[in-house]
Amino acid sequence: MDAPTTTPGENGMSGGDGWFAPRKTLPASPRDAGHAVHESPRVVAAPSPQHRSAPQHHGTAPEHGPAQRVAPGGEASADTVLIRRTMTEIGPIADKVTSYFYALLFIRRPDLRALFPPAMDTQRDRLLKALLTAAEHLDNTPVLVDYLRDLGRGHRKYGTLAEHYPAVGECLIGALSTYAPAVWSPEMEAAWVRAYTTMAQVMIDAAAADELRSPAWWHAEIVAHDLRTPDVAILTVRPDQPYSFLAGQYTSVETPWWPRVWRHYSFASAPRPDGLLTFHVKAVSAGWVSNALVRRARPGDVIRLGPPTGSMTVDHTTDSGLLCLGGGTGIAPIRALVEDVAERGARRPVEVFYGARTDRDLYDIDTLLRLQQSHPWLSVRAVVDQQARLRLPDALRDYGPWNEYDAYLSGPPGMIRSGIDTLRDIGIPSSRIRHDSLEELLVVGS
Numbered sequence: 476m477d478a479p480t481t482t483p484g485e486n487g488m489s490g491g492d493g494w495f496a497p498r499k500t501l502p503a504s505p506r507d508a509g510h511a512v513h514e515s516p517r518v519v520a521a522p523s524p525q526h527r528s529a530p531q532h533h534g535t536a537p538e539h540g541p542a543q544r545v546a547p548g549g550e551a552s553a554d555t556v557l558i559r560r561t562m563t564e565i566g567p568i569a570d571k572v573t574s575y576f577y578a579l580l581f582i583r584r585p586d587l588r589a590l591f592p593p594a595m596d597t598q599r600d601r602l603l604k605a606l607l608t609a610a611e612h613l614d615n616t617p618v619l620v621d622y623l624r625d626l627g628r629g630h631r632k633y634g635t636l637a638e639h640y641p642a643v644g645e646c647l648i649g650a651l652s653t654y655a656p657a658v659w660s661p662e663m664e665a666a667w668v669r670a671y672t673t674m675a676q677v678m679i680d681a682a683a684a685d686e687l688r689s690p691a692w693w694h695a696e697i698v699a700h701d702l703r704t705p706d707v708a709i710l711t712v713r714p715d716q717p718y719s720f721l722a723g724q725y726t727s728v729e730t731p732w733w734p735r736v737w738r739h740y741s742f743a744s745a746p747r748p749d750g751l752l753t754f755h756v757k758a759v760s761a762g763w764v765s766n767a768l769v770r771r772a773r774p775g776d777v778i779r780l781g782p783p784t785g786s787m788t789v790d791h792t793t794d795s796g797l798l799c800l801g802g803g804t805g806i807a808p809i810r811a812l813v814e815d816v817a818e819r820g821a822r823r824p825v826e827v828f829y830g831a832r833t834d835r836d837l838y839d840i841d842t843l844l845r846l847q848q849s850h851p852w853l854s855v856r857a858v859v860d861q862q863a864r865l866r867l868p869d870a871l872r873d874y875g876p877w878n879e880y881d882a883y884l885s886g887p888p889g890m891i892r893s894g895i896d897t898l899r900d901i902g903i904p905s906s907r908i909r910h911d912s913l914e915e916l917l918v919v920g921s
């Protein structure tokens with residue numbers, strides 16, 4: 476059943492003006508943000524241990540959140556239980572559900588096809604990951620609201636408008652109800668409608684607020700292209716308008732050769748007075764964007780950038796040391812963090828472990844060693860797989876103690892996972908470990 480068989484209005488769904496119609500205007504004050512669709516008072520469940528450590532975004536703390544039907548004592552709310560039941564049901568057939576969802580959407584709203592890339596492979600993955608992430612955090616209001624606000628802001632660059640959300644919601648429910656018939660019921664549908672409507676409103680409000688402050692995207696001219704290894708290039712770009720971000724964050728990049736295909740890259744420098752931005756890009760197999768940026772891009776080419784995002788930033792309210800692990804091109808944001816500490820003039824110890832498979836892959840070691848020479852508080856150690864007794868995260872065990880340090884991890888997802896285990900094992904609490912979202916990393920740099 477891969478082809479859509481429903482037509483608009485089936486599955487109890489109305490047309491574009493149906494029950495998903497969102498409020499399009501900005502709330503009167505920031506305190507009203509996200510409130511419009513709530514019927515019950517705000518109740519925030521205790522964050523799960525896994526997320527208690529999640530660093531806060533640098534913006535204002537979220538005040539309101541979706542999915543307010545939270546049971547007392549931090550148990551999952553009735554809606555969350557229902558929604559997770561659907562997710563369990565569709566998990567094994569997720570590919571089919573997402574294909575069906577997009578087929579429904581493009582049949583009902585052919586005009587929306589132009590917002591998506593010609594090839595939909597990664598896009599399919601992303602929808603599912605966004606859904607799973609939202610479902611996972613449904614009762615964890617601050618985390619979910621942060622996530623949705625980022626998602627709403629990030630969707631501006633695709634040309635997403637408030638009026639698109641009803642169609643997306645209806646097709647999503649159409650796909651879920653078709654592929655989860657065993658668990659689907661009027662209650663299940665009502666839970667999804669409530670959750671989607673509220674989540675969509677948070678995204679719409681975040682996008683509307685962002686529109687008052689920032690462009691939807693920036694054009695940026697490549698001003699330098701430095702091929703450091705046959706596969707790794709360092710690109711320096713000049714945005715056409717001021718671009719403000721924090722060291723440790725990342726953004727999305729679109730090349731002229733693959734329109735509407737966006738990939739994430741971290742800023743490899745702290746904000747500079749000349750406004751230039753730097754990215755480290757490794758060409759990976761089947762990576763359209765990364766291959767274009769490494770092998771095809773030249774000074775003078777113009778790329779597009781989305782807004783900055785990510786919370787792997789330095790907490791300047793403490794003077795704890797920074798323990799930084801950068802694997803491969805994951806060293807990019809670590810270098811930005813080092814520059815950030817240097818610019819503040821703080822004498823906090825910063826210990827960088829730079830992991831690579833071979834000597835040749837340590838493409839940025841010279842810069843880091845130069846920084847080490849001029850900053851006595853900085854120590855840089857290279858861990859090369861071919862020579863090391865221990866792989867990158869395990870190498871930490873030979874040094875320390877690390878109990879006065881905040882840890883920053885950046886690199887391949889496997890390295891981050893084993894890094895988290897090692898750090899916990901050597902006594903660094905989760906609340907002091909920072910890294911980018913693993914979901915995002917799966918498409919970083921491809």
Ligand SMILES: NC(=O)C1=CN([C@@H]2O[C@H](COP(=O)(O)OP(=O)(O)OC[C@H]3O[C@@H](n4cnc5c(N)ncnc54)[C@H](O)[C@@H]3O)[C@@H](O)[C@H]2O)C=CC1
Pocket residue numbers: 739740741742755756757801802803804805806807808829830831832836858860866867868885886887888889890891893916918919920921
């Ligand atoms: N370009 C950028 O701005 C950023 C890139 N990244 C991510 O960094 C990664 C860089 O890839 P490559 O340069 O090819 O790195 P790589 O695969 O060559 O590995 C770099 C280091 O990580 C270690 N490592 C890899 N897998 C491991 C595992 N499962 N357990 C323990 N250690 C492991 C290796 O031993 C090596 O020391 C990509 O996944 C990219 O998405 C992350 C943040 C920013």
